[in-house]
Amino acid sequence: MAKGRTNQERSSDAASIAMLERAEALGITTAFQRAELLAACPIGAGQSGTCCKNCYMGPCRITKDGQVGVCGATMETINARNMARACAAGSAAHSDHGRDLAFTLLATAEGKAQGYEIRDVAKLWNVAKKWGVATEGRSKQDVAKELALKGLAMFGQQTGETVYIKHAPEKRQKIWRQHGVVPRGVDREVVDILHRTHMGDDQDPEHILLGAIRTSLADGWGGSMLATDFSDILFGTPSPNVSQVNLGVLKKDEVNILVHGHEPTLSEMIVAACQDPAMQEYARSKGAKGVNLAGICCTSNEILIRQGIPSAGNFLNQELALITGAVEAMVVDVQCIMQALPEVASRFHTKIVTTSPKVKITGAMHVEFDERKGLDQARELVKIAIDNFANRGETMIPDQQSDLVPGFSHEYINYMLGGTFRASFRPLNDAIMTGRIRGVVADVGCNNARTTQDASHNFLVREFLKNDVLVVETGCAALASAKMGYLLGDAALEYAGPGLREVCEAVGIPPVLHAGSCVDNTRILTVLTQMAQEGGLGDDISDIPAVGLAPEWMSEKAIAIGMYCAASGAYVIFGTTSPLASDDVVQKLMTEGWEEKFGGKMEFEVDEKEILRKALEHIDKKRAALKLPAWEPTRHGKSGDWRMEELFKLPVEERLEALYGTPVTA
Numbered sequence: 001m002a003k004g005r006t007n008q009e010r011s012s013d014a015a016s017i018a019m020l021e022r023a024e025a026l027g028i029t030t031a032f033q034r035a036e037l038l039a040a041c042p043i044g045a046g047q048s049g050t051c052c053k054n055c056y057m058g059p060c061r062i063t064k065d066g067q068v069g070v071c072g073a074t075m076e077t078i079n080a081r082n083m084a085r086a087c088a089a090g091s092a093a094h095s096d097h098g099r100d101l102a103f104t105l106l107a108t109a110e111g112k113a114q115g116y117e118i119r120d121v122a123k124l125w126n127v128a129k130k131w132g133v134a135t136e137g138r139s140k141q142d143v144a145k146e147l148a149l150k151g152l153a154m155f156g157q158q159t160g161e162t163v164y165i166k167h168a169p170e171k172r173q174k175i176w177r178q179h180g181v182v183p184r185g186v187d188r189e190v191v192d193i194l195h196r197t198h199m200g201d202d203q204d205p206e207h208i209l210l211g212a213i214r215t216s217l218a219d220g221w222g223g224s225m226l227a228t229d230f231s232d233i234l235f236g237t238p239s240p241n242v243s244q245v246n247l248g249v250l251k252k253d254e255v256n257i258l259v260h261g262h263e264p265t266l267s268e269m270i271v272a273a274c275q276d277p278a279m280q281e282y283a284r285s286k287g288a289k290g291v292n293l294a295g296i297c298c299t300s301n302e303i304l305i306r307q308g309i310p311s312a313g314n315f316l317n318q319e320l321a322l323i324t325g326a327v328e329a330m331v332v333d334v335q336c337i338m339q340a341l342p343e344v345a346s347r348f349h350t351k352i353v354t355t356s357p358k359v360k361i362t363g364a365m366h367v368e369f370d371e372r373k374g375l376d377q378a379r380e381l382v383k384i385a386i387d388n389f390a391n392r393g394e395t396m397i398p399d400q401q402s403d404l405v406p407g408f409s410h411e412y413i414n415y416m417l418g419g420t421f422r423a424s425f426r427p428l429n430d431a432i433m434t435g436r437i438r439g440v441v442a443d444v445g446c447n448n449a450r451t452t453q454d455a456s457h458n459f460l461v462r463e464f465l466k467n468d469v470l471v472v473e474t475g476c477a478a479l480a481s482a483k484m485g486y487l488l489g490d491a492a493l494e495y496a497g498p499g500l501r502e503v504c505e506a507v508g509i510p511p512v513l514h515a516g517s518c519v520d521n522t523r524i525l526t527v528l529t530q531m532a533q534e535g536g537l538g539d540d541i542s543d544i545p546a547v548g549l550a551p552e553w554m555s556e557k558a559i560a561i562g563m564y565c566a567a568s569g570a571y572v573i574f575g576t577t578s579p580l581a582s583d584d585v586v587q588k589l590m591t592e593g594w595e596e597k598f599g600g601k602m603e604f605e606v607d608e609k610e611i612l613r614k615a616l617e618h619i620d621k622k623r624a625a626l627k628l629p630a631w632e633p634t635r636h637g638k639s640g641d642w643r644m645e646e647l648f649k650l651p652v653e654e655r656l657e658a659l660y661g662t663p664v665t666a
């Protein structure tokens with residue numbers, strides 16, 4: 001990794017580059033420079049071996065073939081354990097987010113959560129049915145209470161199968177049962193992994209990885225799926241809205257509040273508090289024109305997809321947003337929050353406020369979130385920000401902001417394809433079967449300070465569009481595309497191949513769909529399941545011409561997501577770095593081994609052009625296996641909006657002739 005990169009090598013986003021220049025001028029260090037100042041440990045990162053820290057006879061650094069740790073642990077065992085532990089941590093984080101939502105749903109049902117309500121009763125009824133909770137003749141509070149209690153019980157479920165498993169395609173369920181990976185409760189599975197990877201336990205790499213698969217499934221088809229469902233019940237199922245993204249959403253003359261992290265619970269109350277006319281008036285009394293709320297990371301995605309609250313950007317934008325000098329308060333909850341924030345904030349007037357009982361950061365204020373007084377707390381936080389406006393110094397807000405249309409929940413995708421009374425995945429399946437759409441790619445996951453911010457996401461999205469591949473996105477990947485305008489029809493359709501363009505114009509959707517935050521990757525599982533059940537594309541997720549990508553990944557949650565997607569039958573490719581670069585054995589277990597067992601696989605590939613090639617090759621292989629016509633770039637595209645546009649460019653007499661067939665005089 002190059003030392004002292006240019007700002008253009010650090011980020012492909014113009015707003016970020018402007019803030020990196022300002023950071024340099026002010027002598028502020030950000031993650032971009034820290035990644036250059038601190039080289040990744042080549043052994044820990046997998047480039048020159050591996051490292052085991054699971055007992056205190058070590059750490060044992062294994063750098064040569066045949067070398068083993070003090071206990072005799074091999075490279076393969078150590079790598080499998082490291083992968084499994086990352087998966088356990090990632091699953092714990094995502095699923096614990098789900099648990100908190102179950103507690104909020106319970107408190108809401110009992111009338112103890114101030115400001116919260118059950119906003120989507122239809123979703124409540126639908127989810128209750130999945131969970132075997134009776135609805136007839138019962139109040140929504142009653143149903144929600146039983147559902148919340150069942151949800152909470154699932155976390156500690158000791159035996160048997162968790163409830164979402166039976167909603168996977170039947171063939172998939174059989175595969176999981178055959179290989180003994182059907183998960184029990186997520187707490188049980190996370191503990192199982194921590195136990196079996198403790199010194200002196202499970203030492204067979206294949207067996208360790210099967211344990212990791214089971215844990216990841218407890219997250220993907222458990223805690224994370226619950227998080228998505230319960231969030232929709234409480235805050236509404238997303239549907240498309242128009243909003244804006246990038247640092248330009250900050251306002252020069254208003255109090256700017258940023259919410260950052262992952263959970264929608266407190267941030268939804270902050271949305272309500274900011275919209276309160278009394279708060280806006282209070283801001284005016286302090287010399288601001290109003291209060292402006294925006295988000296960072298997945299807390300941002302949660303309120304963006306549901307309430308259309310603008311986003312100031314993705315993971316690597318968090319410090320840069322503070323460097324504008326225009327943020328009065330950044331309120332954070334859990335996950336992906338850099339410890340550097342209070343230090344950067346100390347150069348300005350910005351207050352960093354931690355709110356989760358699980359997260360404190362030295363140098364930050366702490367206002368511990370309690371849903372029983374959620375709205376009051378949100379008002380208190382907004383007031384803290386407003387009172388801080390007077391302390392604002394010089395600001396520099398980049399101009400860049402782009403419109404986007406987020407909010408493509410699986411319910412909405414189903415509806416938009418079929419219509420209210422005939423919601424169906426038939427048109428999507430048909431478009432894939434005819435080859436108008438070559439396949440589907442889910443581009444998800446993080447930014448990584450060791451690569452150019454957003455560059456791989458955006459390169460891959462453009463290339464897939466050119467190849468008639470429909471793209472679904474979540475998390476920081478979606479925000480990267482949003483900054484480029486790819487979540488709007490026109491900008492993305494400019495790249496789309498003729499077949500994909502035809503379908504998107506007919507349905508009226510952009511070819512890049514923002515499906516939500518990272519826990520909402522479960523929406524993609526649901527879409528793939530429904531596509532398999534619709535018919536024509538096999539009868540399992542593994543049959544569908546689809547690939548999952550995390551080209552700029554960095555978090556343990558990404559590992560958990562990659563594993564549950566692979567175990568669900570998808571081909572998953574991770575970019576930027578490979579922790580298994582020195583270990584063909586474990587990489588083979590996770591590719592050839594898993595493909596044989598689960599029909600899906602997880603691979604690390606650092607070259608983005610290779611990611612593209614491998615993904616397209618896989619899509620074409622799946623098309624061939626389904627006996628679908630091979631994709632031909634010029635076969636489709638004879639219809640579409642462009643024909644109308646050309647028509648309108650004709651002189652009026654030619655237009656009339658084209659429209660009515662015979663020469664007409666205007």
Ligand code: BF8
Nearest residue numbers: 298336445446475476518
């Ligand atoms: O959960 S994509 S950097 S913000 S981990 Fe974090 Fe990665 Fe962003 Fe959302 Ni997901």
